[in-house]
Amino acid sequence: RMRFYARYDAQKVVNTLWDVEANPRNDGILTSLLYDPLGRRPYLPQRDARRVVRRILVDQYAFESDDPFVTRIVRSFADGPVKLEALSPQPERAAPTRAKYLLPIKMVVSERHTIHHLREKGYVERPVRVTAILKGLEGLPIERVPTRHFGEDHLTAVHTPALVGYLKAMGQRLDAKAIIYPEVFPIRRPDRIPRALEDRAGYYCADTFTPLTQNVFTAARDAANVALTAATLIANGERFAYALCRPPGHHAERRIYGGFCFFNNSAIAANYLSRQGKVALLDIDYHHGNGGQDIFYDRSDVLTVSIHGHPSHAYPNFSGYSDERGEGVGLGFNHNFPTEPPVDDERYLTLLDKALGVVRAFAPRYLVLSIGFDIMRGDPTGSFAVTNQGMQRIGRRIGRFGLPTLIVQEGGYSLGNLRAGAHAFFRGIIEAWHD
Structure with a gap:
């Protein structure tokens, strides 16, 4: 029997x-x-x-x-x-998968993300995204941890003081109803900075659909604190930690914001962890992780790898090509996997295996995973067709990989996909642990 x-x-x-x-x-x-x-x-x-x-x-x-x-x-x-x-x-398993490491997964999320809420029609980066993810995680062994506060030096370690100062100044200057979209971009004379703060939006922003409001700086800094809090958990021995960040961050570069992103949460966390050893930053959002690439492009202690829609048709359009490999001592430490549709579960998992092979060859101490559920079928901003089952298999791959892993939330704009995708992904991690 x-x-x-x-x-x-x-x-x-x-x-x-x-x-x-x-x-x-x-x-x-x-x-x-x-x-x-x-x-x-x-x-x-x-x-x-x-x-x-x-x-x-x-x-x-x-x-x-x-x-x-x-x-x-x-x-x-x-x-x-x-x-x-x-x-x-x-069969006996390697030490990282022993039962004492299994459960629960620690999660950090800031309730103050809701202060960043643009009620304009068509703006898809909404507070309800976090609500949907939390709903999807119900019933899973995930333990919430309070967010700690960190100094601005963690922001200026990866972003220019000018960018940090500008976003902070705009938060202090704007009233509660003000919304500032960039209108003019300094392509011809980037060395000339406009006098009025409102006119500088185009100097610091990469696109026309990432507006500034009174609460952007506070919300973005809280998101960075979420990522840093989760990073400290990993540094202190947790096998997995989840930073449920909003606003997202992986499009924020050293000196510019854009793509709904203001501070690069994943890069800030990766830079923090790099004090203790080499870090691999793997981006599996549908859109290229241009921010992490830009920030670590000339460094060899942080490997950046991104699987994304081909920039010939997918945001951010001007970066993410396979020949972008890094520069100086960072040459060879940036890897892009630009991909044309159709991309189903099998094709995506093949790409993921290649990307994980690059990470394994780098032999990092930590893995930072920038995750976006916009790779799933039906996302309004993407063209991939990964299913719930695909997300679960991705979770299993990450769960079996054997590195202390910080998971940082990036994109995903279909509420149904956020619920189901989050559940499937973390269930996959738990299954891999259980095995």
């Missing part, structure tokens, strides 16, 4: 009194308790286990709910999640 259940991935519940203390209403015969995930979550939460066990003892064996035997058995389910054991021998 055990062999039968093993074929369907059922697992034995261990480290409890269930199979130690004989059930007086089962003729004193010891039995095993099995858990079958039915293709869903591969772990058993303590609260669910206690509820089910109490129901079995009360309904099937006719114990009173407050019977001392019931209380002892239920309380013996002390592990969260409950420890499970394979029914057939399993």
